[in-house]
Structure formats: structure tokens, C-alpha cells
Amino acid sequence: MIIVESAGITDVGRKRKGNEDSLFTDDEIGLYVVADGMGGHQAGEVASRLVVKTMEDYIRQSREEGGESPEMTRVDKTLSEEANRLIAGVHLSNQVVHQISQSKPSYRGMGSTISAAYFTNEDTLIVSNVGDSPIYLIRNNIIETLSVPHTVVAEQMAMNPGASARFGKAFSHMLTRAMGIEKTVKPDLCEVQCFKNDMLVLASDGLSDKVSPKEVLHLAKNRTPDKACRVLVELANERGGDDNITVIVLKVKAVKPEKKGIMKIFSRIVGGIT
């Protein structure tokens, strides 16, 4: 059981007319999602909303039912049950966006990124992403990126660090994967042990283009999630606010492992010694 304090803001920024980002936070089911939509004529908004709504509905429903639901056709044995559930939600959202995008000419080609964090009933945290919306983990005064950016530049850099210099600005926003573009999608995922005072920041590129991970660390670490969100959005706006800005900040207040009977008492005593 992980107890989390959360806050999330989405802001239109200073240049764009509409907000194509969507977010979802729910401490009860332990799900947090940022989606950054793309596609003209409000299609980006539609895509990102579909992503967060589908994720919410799917996770809520499958938690209630428990076990494996029909959508979990591709159960990956290298993943935990909860991780499979999150992945199944991502696959379902992708299908929904893809189908809707085929239904109306103005929606054609719309897509979205997704960055999701999901807390399990035990003591781990699962994050999954498609696209370039980052997920940062702040622990012991260090910030790490748990998401894998699916951009041309990042992927080329991974293959050949020297070649990245050759890419111009043109490539900085070019995604190699996104939700709803194709029938299937391959999300990246990682599951980590969760500790008290861990902080997690999920954002859209409206933030990460303007504020470096280091700055995120300094601005977020000693603030409440609510305050941290506001400070981060303000800074991105001060620096131009060229895109929609969405930030979710989470703080782990407590991790309570499920211990039984005498072990509970033992671990309390010994926990004080070691």
C-alpha cells in the first residue's frame, strides 16, 4: 500500500490558442496520466482526451474485476500482473484513438503521447510511456528519467552518440512512435520499488523544452506537489510558454508493506536497530 500526495495542472501556455494536453490523477486507484495530443482542428485535443479517459476507465474497471480481462490478450510473462494491466490499458487507448481517427476526415492522423504512472497495491510503482512526455523520478536529491523518449534524435543518439549533432531543430519534435497513429503500439515500461519521499514528475514537452531536469529537481524537491506544479508551469510560461504545459507532481508519503502477524512486530523492532 503506497500513500501518495498528488497535484496536476494543465496550462494553455502563451502562444497556442487551444490546449491539446490532457491529464488525469486519481489517488484512489493510483493512476496518473499525461497525454500530449497532436493533429489540427482540435483533433489533438480529442486524441489526448481519449487516451486519458480510456486509461481511467480501463484501469478502474479491471481493478474491480480483478485478474485478467479480455483486453489482456498479450500477457507478457516478464511483467508483473499490474504492469500487464497498465500495458493493456495503453494498447486499448491506442486502438480507441486509432479507430476514432479513421471515423472522420478531420481526425485523420491525430495522435497523442502518453506518460502514465501506476502504483500497485504492494510497494512498487510502474511507469509506461509512448512519445516524448517525460517521467522523472526524484529520490535522494537525484533526478532520473524513467521514460524513454521516442524521438528521432533520442533514438539516433542511442545508436550513435556522435551523429546527433547533425540533426537540426527540425528533428527535435519528431516522434517515432505515438498513440493512435498505427493499429498497434509498443510502449516502454519500467517497474521500480517505491520508497517514502520519492517524488515523481510527469510532464508534457511544453515543460521539458523550457525547464531542464536539474531545474525540475531544484524547484520540486522541497515543495508540496501543488506548489511544485505551479512553480514549474510559471517558469515554463516565463520562458515563452510556446506550447501547452502540463505537469503532475506526486510525492510518496508512506509505503506500507503487507506484513502478517508476528512479522509485523518483529520488523518494527528490528527496523529500529538496522
Next chain:
Amino acid sequence: MPKLTLKFKKDSTKIREYQLERGQSVNIGRLDTNDIVIENLAVSGHHAKIDWAGNGFLLTDLKSKNGTFVNDQIAISHWLKHGDVITIGKHVLIFEYAPDEAQPDAGDKKMGETMVMDTGKYRSMLAKNVSSKVSQVAETEKIGVLSFLAGGEGEVELTKKLTKIGKNASSDLVVKGFFVGQTAATISKRPDSYYLSYVGGFSKPKVNGQAVKESVELKQFDVVEIGSVKMQFMHKT
């Protein structure tokens, strides 16, 4: 708000000025029904239009007979930038933002927006930027392995996103010992590296002799001790 200055030929005096409003479209042509009327036979009845789209102005040629040009280049559709010269027939329209007005990014606007590569386009663009050799380098994923030094034999490949180590029979790596937790530790595979975390039990896992209280990154040849088991961590390609 930006303005359009109408002139007959580029260097002559201005005929009229038009203010463009955000959110409004402007039609350009020979007929009276247009917002900007250019009475010249070289101009089509409905020649071109300018729309407010997103955060900029988009010029579209309405399949005019003699075409629309921007800075002497033929234009079908074009995002207008400060100082663009639109040529219609022998007339020109100069597009200018007001001095203190916010302008969309000077660079290629479309590139500022997020988009997804379709594979064909992706490859051809890459080909221009990266030598073919580079793109052929396959993505090699490093797999971490734990090889036993004591308390077991062989090695364990860390293919799972989260590998559980503990006394519990359902663990991926079962380690015996009275002080070992049901789940003593987990090893998490993250994008950059592997991390070992302490979960529970009286005896904490050790990495290079140091007890792990929370979580630590595993580096090449680190020695991991849990209960009676001693293992070495390695990256395998």
C-alpha cells in the same frame, strides 16, 4: 495585428493597407465580394485567401490562373512570416506584424509542432542526415546477468522488468535463510541501467559489502549478497 500593404509593383507607393484580425479569414480576388479587391485582369475572381490557423496566418492559393507567389516562389499554401511579399498578378501585398506584436516562431513553424514520422519519410530524412552505416547499427540491448559466486550455480538473466529475490517460492530467485525476507530485494530494469532495491526482511541485501537501505544502481562486476547467496552482476550484450 499584422497588416497587408497593397502596392502596384514592389517599389511603387502603397495603394491601401489592410488590417488582419486573428480568427478572421480574408479573401483576395478581382470580384467585389472579396475582402481585398484587386481590379486587374491578371487576378482571378477568387484568387487566394488568408486564414488564421493555430497561431499564425496561412496563405492559400485558390487554384488561380496565374498563381500566387511568396518572395518570388510559387505558393500553394504558405505560413506567412513578417516581411513576406505576396505577388498576385502585377500587384504585391506585403505582410508585416505590428512592431510590438508577438509573432509565431521565426523558424519553420510546422517543425516546431510535434509530429510523428511515417516510416518512409523518416528513412528518407534520416538518409540525408546520417550515413547509411549508422542507421544500420542495430539497437543492442544490454541484458544484465547475475552469476553465482556462492550459494548456487550458473547465472540468472535479468530479462524481467522487475526481478524478485526472496524466500517466497514465487520469487524469481529463491534465496534461503532465516533472516531473508519473503521478498528481500527487487532488481528493476530501467531505461538506463539496473537498480537493486531493498524490500523487506531482517537482513538487508549488500552490494560490494555495503548494505542497501533503499535503492542502488548496479554497475559492471558489482557483487551482490543476499542471505547466503553471493552473486556478481554483469552486462551481457
